Amino acid sequence: MTPWTWTPRPHGHRTTAAVALAIALTAAIQQPAGAEPRTPTTLTEVKAELQRLYHDAEVATDKYNAVDVKVRAQERRVGTLRSRIQATESNLTRLNSLAGAAAAAQYRGGGLPAEVQFVLDDDPESALDNATLTRRAQQSTQELVKALRGTREKLRTRTDEASAELKRLENNRRTMSADRRTIEQHITAAKRLESSLAEKQREQLAALEAQEAADAQAEWVDTGILDQVGTQATPAGRKAIAYATKQLGKPYVWGAEGPDSFDCSGLTSQAWLAAGVTIPRTSELQWAQLKHVPIATMRPGDLIIYFSDASHVALYTGDGKIIQAPRPGRWVYVSPAASMEILGVVRPDA
Template sequence: MGTGKRGLLVVAVTVVCAVTVWGAPGTAFASPSPSPTPSSTAGSTAPALPSTASNKDLEAVRTQLEALYHDAAVATDAYNAAEEAAKRQSAEIVALATKIVEGREKLDDLKDRAGAAARSQYRTGGLPDEAQLMLSDDPTEFLNGAGRVLQGERATKGLLSELTRTQEDLEQYSKDASTQWQKLEAGRKTKAAAQKKIETQIAAAEKLESQLEKEDKKRLEQLEAQAAQQAQTAWLSTGVLAEINSSATAQGTKAVQYATAQTGKPYVWGAEGPDSFDCSGLTSEAWKSAGRAIPRTSQEQWNQLPHIAVADMRPGDLIIYFDDASHVAMYVGDGLIVHAPRPGRTVTLAGAGSMPILGVVRPDA
């Protein structure tokens, strides 16, 4: 293997290793265009709570926690999107590096062939083939040679054209590789910014929760459960469940089985299993287990998958929540979803109407 080839393959391997490091939650990259967030409380400081907080105080804490975790979810989607883009870009760079190696080998071969033709002409005294034929005393040799001359001319033109095309291809591959490197670097910065925001929001939420007494934490959980139940009751009161009667497909059944089997596993931002998940990590892995690859983030699931009416949804469909599509869950039937809620919580079943529904998408449409 030539030095150039070794160098390019080392570059390709280095890219893959670099992306692997960038993909780890401890190092990271964020959304090129951050989504708007409702009443963000980023950077705000919660007032110290009394030893036994009033319901009003706890309700304020609950609202603030929702905002903090919502902002973290938006940033997590941006982090995941940047990570997926980095994987695609690294694969493209590796493919381009392979093309450059092959192109250089081809170019070297073409140059060798061109050099051999030049040396052959030199050995015949520098006279072109046509002149040598004209000086021949043998008419038969002249006639037979004329055909070879035409073939030689075509071969020479073809050789020069191929040489030119190969050089142009190599230039284009180099430009494309440079573009992908630039995107990869931009993605690294984006992902790092997303990680910083995620960690800031979660730290603020954890600090807020740490101020609560043990009894107040239990009461806060009760308030959260009550708010979710009230939202679910309001949703069911519309009669929507009576309209939802579609059965799951074979793929949908497999996806539901996978997702529900993960209940009890912790939410970890950026995680895709098998031991922990974030919301879109759970849904994308569930559908992957069913043989259907879908986008990694909740926002891209909303953007790319077919939309259907809530009344038409069936088990396995994905419900997208909030105006910025920052959360996703899987519908499992009977008005229930399975989802990875937020940091500090585990994969669980919940009411499909317990959060504001943006819409429903169908992976196996």
């Protein structure tokens, strides 16, 4: 489906006045000697550069989280393979120890001893097809030896599979480390830029950001959208909102999913997990895999996905508000739903 996209735009004289005031108050931020030509010199330029750096960091964070999900899944698969290898090795050891007994029994009377039949019949390793193996073993010790060789081949195959999984896991970890460095570079650059501002300039920057968010929200509300959207959450939606509300004030940390800190999708995925619904870990996958609903029919508990690359997500709580984990240096807080570019809405409990 094609999502209805909400893009905040300058809202008349209020935004113009705010920008003019910011520029007038700050004049220009002093550049250090030898600074690059593109260093921002006004608060509006600083704001734009911070938004770019933090957006890039959030994109990298989403990629990191996606790799982390794959790593954990591969770890589980490797663990399963190792368990199967261990079971096969145990089975092989038992069969080897009993092969001699089987041969001796056949030599004496042509049959299998009771203890061999019991092991073959009770063996939990499904790949050996025990019923068939038992019938064959009863016919000939040669068939039993053949089955043992087949077990060895299965063991080798499983070992190869486990090795391949481990190799892919190591490659993913290297990719994850590269993503980690990218994220840290963006965050460090943004923090360096913010720390270069005087206290008064930081206050003015915060006021400018708040004013622009309020202007965008006012424009969105003026469309009458809140008269159309749902106001009642489902029982699961209420649980998700209750969980997110309890996290207010906790810091944003990239890659975090609680309990002491969160990134944006860590908060939304854990909120819905608390409601008994498992959803994808990243905002990109939440956008790709969850049911899309028109903005006009969204309800509390739905997730609002932001920006054209689906790099940010927040939990809609009703009355035009969201709970979100915004970016490094900030905390989980309530903010206007339309303060950022809305890509669309998804529903976890559809």
